[in-house]
Every structure is written in structure tokens, then in C-alpha cells.
Amino acid sequence: MGMGKLRIVGAWSGVLEVELDEWTVATLREEVVKKSGLVGPQCINLISAGRVLRDGYGTEKLSQLGVKNNAKILASKVSTDQERKSLKEEFLAEEERSKRLSRLKGNNDGTHANANAKALIKRQQYKDALEVLTMGEEAFSLCNHKVIEMVDNVSILQIDMVWCYFMLHDISWLSVAGIRLAKTREGIEHAHGKESSRMRALQGGRYLELAPYLRLQLLEGVIAYHNGQLQKSKEALTAAQAKYTQLQVTDETLSLLMSMGYKARDAKRALRMSNQDVGSAVDFLVEEKAKKERELEEDH
Template identity: 25%
Template sequence: MAEQNLEAKLKNLLKQEKIQLWNPPYTEQGQQQGQQQGQQQGQQHMQELAERYAPLLRLPMSEVGGALESIRAQAVKRGRGNQTFRETSVATLELLLPRDAKKDPKVRTYLETRLDVSAQQVVDRVAEEHGLRSIKLILSGRTLSAERRLDEQGVKNHSKVMVLRVSDGELKQQLTEEEEERRSQEESVQRTQKGFQILSERDGSEDPDTTPFLEIADQKGNPLKIPPTEKKALILAMGFHEKGRALMKRKQHDNALCHLLQADQQFRKCGSALLSSVDNYAVLQLDIVWCYRALEALSCLEDGRSRLQRAEDCFLRCYGEQQERLLMIKGNTGREEVLFLRLYLLQSLLSYIEGSDSEARLQLSRVESLYARLRPDSEKMAQLMELGFSEREARLGLRASRGDLQEAAIHISTRRQEREELKQRERQKRRTRMEAISALMELGFSQRDAARALHHADGNVDRAYAILLDSSQDAQATNNNTEGGASPEMVEQLLYLGFERDSAEAALRLTGGDVQSATQLLLDNQGVLSPELLTPPSTSSSSSTPSSEEPSSASSSPEDSELVSEVLEDIAPHEEDYLDLTLEEESELISAMKAYLHREPAHT
């Protein structure tokens, strides 16, 4: 990280003096051709430049000279790459490899390729040349699609592409175990998406004990009315985010980043008004950049900086300029301050890498001030836990009360009471719902139909009854129309096409006498309809189903139930889990930043 900081400072100095190291006198034409005289002249001018800059930066001349040579070599390589690209259309990409795949951390890794090839071809080359298995390519925070061409996905000459490992390539275990682990990790994102897709399609009309569903609520636990399309995207986004956070806790940052980037794509499908009213999107941006840091991929400066800016803007909109909205909703701002601590810490880190030491120190001073106030007081934590409170409650309570022990105890007790009242309201709501379903069943309707009608009537029994009656009448009318609509001529048309009479009559009945639709139905089923479709529908009221745009989720397969249970395990049981940071990782990064920023200047 110190090397990046030094190179950034030198680039700023070179830019101010309009010095181009890839041109004479620093890079002679003869030097490019490998001639001895050109090399000596270029080295002499580079030496003079290092002697001039070293006192300004208060660093050893050898260190400054090495950094200048690295910048010059990169510039020359970039120039040659531009010429090669113009002449042959072969682009040069910089690869940000996993730490353990780098032979020398200080040496950059490049790959030459045409941009009209698929990303899969590049994946195969990287995997072969660097001994990696099961990798993904990330460009500006987006996963490159394996099937699509590079240029179609925004890859350009000199693009920086992050190589993300999604399974362990080391042969530390037996081959069968490793293969199983690889498959498991490759399927993780797909299983997570399918599980939350199932949950997003459930509307809560079924019994939640047997058919779990997710409900989007505000910070007080009140359900939010969201358009169905946005709700599905939001559930998928929040689901991927929860899975990613669970993997971050296990220190599986590469796999976590895959899930977090999927969450980012789903969040982008939501309306801007929705994103600006919740802090989930801002927290996700922080988590993505935190994974960049853990994977030492902060060379993605542009993407990291833009994500932190989006996070800060979102926090300001959600909480208010002075956090007044947050204070009005929650009564305090102490718990959310850990998010700002992480935001300022990452901003300080990026500023340092960009060579802006003064900005990095300013931001770090804000971080240290927040850290001093937010770090857990072990003695007060112990006193609260002796009162029967959990470690999480003690930590969040002390932050909410800014360290006041008595206020913390009151706060925790109040929060417990609020959660218990919310549970009681939910239990009462469920009891009322079951009583209403029983009342409708006594009128001859099935439990499933009663439950769905009640859901669409927002719990109003009279409206649910009206929905059921209308559905029964519509079903009866449809049956009458279809029974009379299948004329002998229509049947003969289908018989002429080679279909059996029973199937032809059933198809016409199911399509309301539409010959074209009936033909398509028969073709889709290879001319043979299932016994259920061949059987004429019952006209009893108990079989009527309220019309709904949502697919029924009552007949979930065992596989669906397994997927749902799997993804629900990764959802944090406590609604403020994302605020419960122990600050251990933050403390380590603060110490590292202080060491970098307060290095003793060397005598030159």
C-alpha cells in the first residue's frame, strides 16, 4: 500500500511539471531498442529526477528512484500496448490476481487478448497460465458474462480486470472432496437466487408455519406497500446481501463478493425513490468495498471511490444532513455511527492510496474520534450482561446511549418490550386470520381458497366472501361457455389434424372453444393431455379459486422447501445485526493506517 501511495504522489508531481517519462530524455528511442547509449542517458535523467523529488517527499532517493522507474516502465508498456492495439487490435489488460496466485506482489500482471472474444476464453487462459480453477472476472464491480464478448461488456484496452476465485484450487484434500467443494461453491449463487426467488413469489396468503414468506417492513416493523415487481427485486437483493454478509463473517470474502455483486444488480432494478428511502443499499456499497480491501483489490480505485460516494449520499438522504430523520425514527443515532466509522475509514484508505496524505489524515482523525466513542467498554459490557442482557444488546445499548450505563439498560429494556409487542401483534393477526378462514370454510369454501381470498381482501371477511362468490360465478359461466362452445365442426377440425376425439374435446373445453389455442395446447403436449385435464372441472364452490396474478405457492416441492430453508438460515435473526460490529477489523486497519501515515521521514 505504501508503494501505491508513493507512486500516486510522484504522478501528481510529474503531472504538475508536465513531465512525460515515456518520452525523451527519460526514455530515449535508443533505449526502447535496447541500445547501451540510450539506456545510460535515460538512467542519468531519471537519477536527476529522483534526487530532486526525494527531499520533497522526505524519502530515500533509492525508494523514489525505484518508484519513478516503475512509473516509467508502466507508461512505456502502455504506449507500446496502444501501438499494438492500433496495429493488431490486440488489447492489453491488467489482471488483479488473488494474493496467493501472485509470484511477486510488486509485479503487475498483464494479459494480451483481442476484445472480440468471449470472456470464457479469457477465463480459460487465466486459469491455465496462473493455475487457477473456477474463477470469475470482475470489471468495475460487475461480473463479466462468460458467453458474451469482452467489448460488448465495456472491456477496453488497458482495462483493469479483477480475477475472483470462487473455489479453493489447492490440492489439500482428496480429489473427490475438492470436486464436491468446487461444485458446492459454484452452485451457491444459483441456489441463493432460486431460494429467494421462491420467497419473493409468495404473497403470504398461505399458512406461514408451513409456507414461509418474507415481508418488507420499515424500521418500526410495519409492512411496506411495494409494487410486486420492485418487491421481488428487493427481496432478491436483500437475500443476496444477507448471504454475502454471512460469508463475510466466515472470512470467505471472495465468495461473499460474488453474492454482494448479485445483490447490487438486483437493487438497481428497484426505483430510485425506494433506494433513497432505505439504508440497505448504502450498507451494501460499504460491504462491497470492504471485500475489496480484504482481497487487496483496492486497485479498483474508481469503482471503490464511486461506491463509497453512493453510500455517503444514500446515508444523507435516509438519515438527514444532521441525522435528524434517524433521530426522529429511532430516538438516537449511536448505533448507526459504526456505519460512518467504516465509511470514513475506507475513504481514508483510498485517499492514502491516491497519494493524498493530508486528506487521509483528516478522515482518519474523524475515524479515531468515532472509534473512541464506539469501541466496547468491557467493564460496562460485563455489568449489563450480569443483568441478563446479551452481548449484542449490551454493545448496541451502550452505543445508543453514548456509553451511559443506566440509559443503556433502559434502552435495551425498551427495545425488548417493543419487539415483544410486535410479536404479540403478529400472533393476534394470525389468530384473527385463522378465525376468518374457519368462518369462510363453514360456508363451503376450501381452506386454500379462503386463505387466498382473505389475503386479496386485506383481511376483510365480507370482501373475501364477495371475491369467492364472484370466482364461483365466473367459473360456472366459463364451464357453461366451454361446454357449449366445442361445436362438432371445431372437433372435426382437430380430428382432421390427427388428434384423438377425447383430447380434442378437452382442449377445446380448456381454451373456451378457440381452435387455434386448442391446437397449440395439443401440440405442446404431443397430442396427449393428462387425465386431470381430460376430466371436466367441478362446479362446486369449494373448488373455486380467486383470480390472482401471483402464482400459487401451496404446492411447493421438497426441493423448493429445502432451498427456502437453506437461504433462511443465512438471514440474521436480529434486525440490527448489520450494526453490531465488534470493530476488531476496523481497529487493525486504523493501526495500519496510522503506521503508514506517521512513518518517520528518512534522511536523504
């Protein structure tokens, strides 16, 4: 396999030229640590295709571990608490996580990754969610770029990744988070069209789902604050607050739809997509039901 390039993201971001048939995990880790300016090789975990690269006996080469040219490697800074864990505890925890992640990976394309990661995020398993999202990002990278640019799946995935960064309270992700959110905004604007014109047309003129925009602006505000851009932070957080207010559903309209037999979650979404208008919300729910029935018929 010879020389190859690895794309490193995380504690240090850049491209490394490596000898895949000669370099071990330890060699790669030492190089990343040197580039990142951190102290000690054990302060970095290297993650490839959703699994942590281990030194093993120190003789296995990167190519033998399945690391290929142009692979993306996530360099995760190990926290102080992790450094204090015993080797036995770390091994057992990693074994359990690997088993869980391997089950997810067995049914994992980019779309599945989003769904699987959201379930992990709800359980506050942010580290596992981040690894699943990394797998999803790799899966999306293999798709036709022209098709991917027309949908917002990758942008939503990026938002989830940045959300995990902050919930892990690791400030070393700050620069990467900023880059990801810039790509997210560009991706959403491209997929939804100027002033969301394309998305409105696809949804028959209905109101947009505001939650992705709210989360994007909230995270943009947090990053701007940490970067000392206080005015930009204020503007982003104010915009996020306005969208949050728009997303609130009154108990009266929600109860009315639920009395018609609709579930609370579906009723809330319909009201948000219809600017709180009950009649339009009912139309939306009827259309969604018919759409699902058509999809089931097509599958069979």
C-alpha cells in the first residue's frame, strides 16, 4: 500500500503523509501529539471508522488494522479523569462500547447514523453518539456529492456532532466546531435555497421546521462567545430565542388535535409546520398519513 494520506480532525486538524505499511498506531499517535502541542502520547485517542485504534503488541501496522489512504482519523483529547482510570477499567469499558458500536455499525449508513446517534444523545451517551456520527459522516462522503448537496442530512449530522462536542465539555473541540458550523450553514442554505425558497416549494408553501435553525444559531452564539465575538454571539442567541418562541405550542390547540386522536408529538410538529393554525395542521397530518400509506404500498 505504501505512502498514504490521513485526514486528522479533532485535537489537531490537518493532513499527514504516512507509511501505511510501516507506521504503527504508536507512531501515528506520537506524530499527532507533536503536531497538536499536547504532552505525552497517552493524552490522545485515535478513532477510525468508529473504533479506537489500540497499540496492541506494538507491531501491527496501520494497513493491517484496516486504515486506508485518505481515511479520516478522529484525534480525541483524553480527559484528566480518563487518564486516572486503571488499564483494566479502561479495557472493560472500551470492550463494552466496542460491542455496542459494532451492533450499530452493522446497520449504519449516513441516515441510520443520524437516528442511532439521536437515541444515544437522548441517553446522554455523547461520546458514543459522536463515534456513530463519525461513521455516518464517512458513509455520506461515499455518496454522490451532487445528490448530497440537495438534501440537509449532512448538515443535521454536523449540528448533532457539534452538540456532542459541547455536551462533552471539551474546549479543544472549539476550532473544529466553528468549522463544522460554517459548513452546516452553507449546506443548509444550499439545500433549502435562498431564504428557504426551495424547501418551501417542496413543502407546498408550509412553514419550515425551525428546530435545526434554532440549534444552529444557538451553537453559533456559544462559539462566538467563546471566541470573544460578543456582538455576534448576542445576535445569534437572540435569533435562536425568537425561533424558540415560535416553536411553542399552546395547550389549547394541542389538546384540540389530541382530542381528534393524534399523538402529542405529531400534533406539535403539525402545528409548528402550520404556524399554529389548527385547520392547516389537520391538513398536514392527513397528508402525512397518506404519504406513509403510499410508501408502504410501494415497499410491498
